[in-house]
Amino acid sequence: MSEHSANLSSTVAATGRPLAVKAVIPAAGLATRFLPATKAVPKELLPVVDRPVLQYIVEEATQAGIGDVLLITGRGKTSMVDHFDRRPDLEARLEEKGDAERLAAVRRPSELAEIYTVRQPEQLGLGHAVGYAESHVGDQPFAVLLGDEFVKLSEPLLPAMLELQARTGGVVLAFFEVDPADTKRYGIASVEPAESELTDIGEVVKVTGMVEKPKPEDAPSNLAVLGRYVLPGKIFDAIRRTKPGSGGEIQLTDAMELLRTEGTPVHAIVYRGTRYDTGMPLGYLQTVVQIAAERDDLGAEFRSWLAEFVKADAAGGSGT
Numbered sequence: 001m002s003e004h005s006a007n008l009s010s011t012v013a014a015t016g017r018p019l020a021v022k023a024v025i026p027a028a029g030l031a032t033r034f035l036p037a038t039k040a041v042p043k044e045l046l047p048v049v050d051r052p053v054l055q056y057i058v059e060e061a062t063q064a065g066i067g068d069v070l071l072i073t074g075r076g077k078t079s080m081v082d083h084f085d086r087r088p089d090l091e092a093r094l095e096e097k098g099d100a101e102r103l104a105a106v107r108r109p110s111e112l113a114e115i116y117t118v119r120q121p122e123q124l125g126l127g128h129a130v131g132y133a134e135s136h137v138g139d140q141p142f143a144v145l146l147g148d149e150f151v152k153l154s155e156p157l158l159p160a161m162l163e164l165q166a167r168t169g170g171v172v173l174a175f176f177e178v179d180p181a182d183t184k185r186y187g188i189a190s191v192e193p194a195e196s197e198l199t200d201i202g203e204v205v206k207v208t209g210m211v212e213k214p215k216p217e218d219a220p221s222n223l224a225v226l227g228r229y230v231l232p233g234k235i236f237d238a239i240r241r242t243k244p245g246s247g248g249e250i251q252l253t254d255a256m257e258l259l260r261t262e263g264t265p266v267h268a269i270v271y272r273g274t275r276y277d278t279g280m281p282l283g284y285l286q287t288v289v290q291i292a293a294e295r296d297d298l299g300a301e302f303r304s305w306l307a308e309f310v311k312a313d314a315a316g317g318s319g320t
């Protein structure tokens, strides 16, 4: 038994509450910040080096012990599901060629988790999308992983969130610190210290409220909401009772806020690890560069090219 699964079992024994075993990945959004690339290709399938963003996200769930993943998809997004299917024709060709490495890479997505899908017929907001998970998830706690964001696999966040949710039974969020001047780009939380302890990956705080995209002078903190949530099953009832909010959309934040005001505890982990945001061109480019630079197979060559490029750029050349 791994150290992580040993911790998980002791948590279940200590609280009597089960850990979330299912994940939901809402990926039905229109991805307007990445147009025109995302007109025909879902942003979740944009490659980071040689794997689509969505594979990193499913790997993050799998690493946390989750083997059941529900993708919320929409029009033009069915290719996302194909990535997690087998490709016997391709596999046969690679087998013939004796290319064991690529064969393993092609098979890997289909071996990660059980993938299920449901369609959100109209893009009426993140809360609305999560609502479509109800018949798959039932009344058990579950994780939500947004389809355009992931964390470094060697600095895992989700296991600590799952354990915290099993302890509190409430809503568990994750925050990251932003430059105070940038608060208007994010959902920002007001918090107070939690009596509880530190996790391996960051401090635990109690959430007292959330504001969408406040101006720096109105922001209650510099803690921004990261796209990972662990939610109790009662969120579905709260979503049903949530009216359209900001942008006319049914917001998950509003449904969580409804639960909080009715007494459900809301905690968060202030994540100290590395977060990648692939939802818009700049964050996507930064992600590709960081991950490429760390790859065993091409990192060294890429880093030396990059260093040359930056040097030439600083000296006024194009570097290419």
Ligand code: UTP
Residues within 6 Å of the ligand: 026, 027, 028, 029, 030, 031, 032, 033, 034, 072, 120, 122, 123, 124, 125, 126, 128, 129, 146, 147, 148, 279
């Ligand atoms: P975003 O706010 O990033 O929206 O949604 P988006 O459509 O993906 O991208 P932009 O802002 O237009 O560029 C956060 C997450 O919620 C999902 C998205 O797919 C994304 O993973 N989502 C959002 C849905 O599944 N359905 C919706 O109706 C809205």
